[in-house]
Amino acid sequence: MSQSILQLENVESGYGEVQVLWGVSLSVHAHYLTTVVGANGAGKTTTLRAAIGSNKVWAGRVVFEDDDVTALSAHDKARRGLVLVPEGRQLFADMSVEENLEMGAFSPRARTHYRKNLERVFGFFPRLAERRQQKAGTFSGGEQQMLAVGRGLMADPKVLIIDELSLGLSPLLTQQLFATLRELKQAGLTILLVEQNVHLALALSDYAYVLTEGRVGIEGPAHEVAQNPDVRKAYLGM
Numbered sequence: 001m002s003q004s005i006l007q008l009e010n011v012e013s014g015y016g017e018v019q020v021l022w023g024v025s026l027s028v029h030a031h032y033l034t035t036v037v038g039a040n041g042a043g044k045t046t047t048l049r050a051a052i053g054s055n056k057v058w059a060g061r062v063v064f065e066d067d068d069v070t071a072l073s074a075h076d077k078a079r080r081g082l083v084l085v086p087e088g089r090q091l092f093a094d095m096s097v098e099e100n101l102e103m104g105a106f107s108p109r110a111r112t113h114y115r116k117n118l119e120r121v122f123g124f125f126p127r128l129a130e131r132r133q134q135k136a137g138t139f140s141g142g143e144q145q146m147l148a149v150g151r152g153l154m155a156d157p158k159v160l161i162i163d164e165l166s167l168g169l170s171p172l173l174t175q176q177l178f179a180t181l182r183e184l185k186q187a188g189l190t191i192l193l194v195e196q197n198v199h200l201a202l203a204l205s206d207y208a209y210v211l212t213e214g215r216v217g218i219e220g221p222a223h224e225v226a227q228n229p230d231v232r233k234a235y236l237g238m
Helices: 044-052 074-080 097-104 108-112 114-124 126-130 141-154 171-186 198-204 222-227 229-234
Strands: 004-015 018-029 033-038 059-064 082-085 159-163 190-194 207-212 215-221
Touching: 004 044, 004 190, 018 033, 018 044, 018 059, 018 190, 018 207, 018 215, 033 044, 033 198, 044 074, 044 082, 044 159, 044 190, 074 082, 082 141, 097 114, 097 141, 108 114, 114 126, 114 141, 114 171, 126 141, 141 159, 141 171, 171 190, 171 198, 198 222, 207 222, 215 222, 222 229
Parallel strands: 033 190, 033 207, 082 159, 159 190
Antiparallel strands: 004 018, 004 059, 207 215
16 A cells, blocks of 8 residues: 555544534545545535645644644645645636636646646646637536646645535536546546545545544445445445
8 A cells, every 4th residue: 555645633623513523534545546425414525624724623633744734724735735626616707717727826836837737637638728718607517627627736736635526517527527537546646535426436446435424434445345235225226
């Protein structure tokens, strides 16, 4: 197994006075695709938000590249290479494809590699290259998701965190985006994925965690998790 690059250790978090996470621990290994699945309200997005710093960690800690980064802001974590592709895409609708991608390259390291990363994004998503001057707001949902992932890649991530890659997309577009995810994985990118399509996520992932009511209920190599009777019954319709 490769070296762990990101760990959540007994993390507790929530919103206001409502606790959502109850001692969540997980580890993301370098060059692996790690997935987190679970029912709606299980705490998946809150886990990602706690990891990147947009949700306050009430207890426990977040470790990135062997440094305790629990108290760092989301901006500082992103500068260090912990980059989120958020649920809902959150693009700049009135800006062009290229302008949205440029917004992703905000850190000094990312700006240094701007041209290389732009070519890389256009290589993964030729449709974005074809429409580089088109406004993001005129794109279909699938094209917007491509742009959101591309913007994340422009930040030169060490860990790319993706929240609900396939949300609201057709089966065909979902398959296309998962094919790109496979290419990114094969290229050596470390990915942490939260995904509603459990079947596709487990088929592509190296390691998986199943959250239940804010706790890790099941974890293991993704192919083993996919064979777990509880997972097959609850999430795979078997």
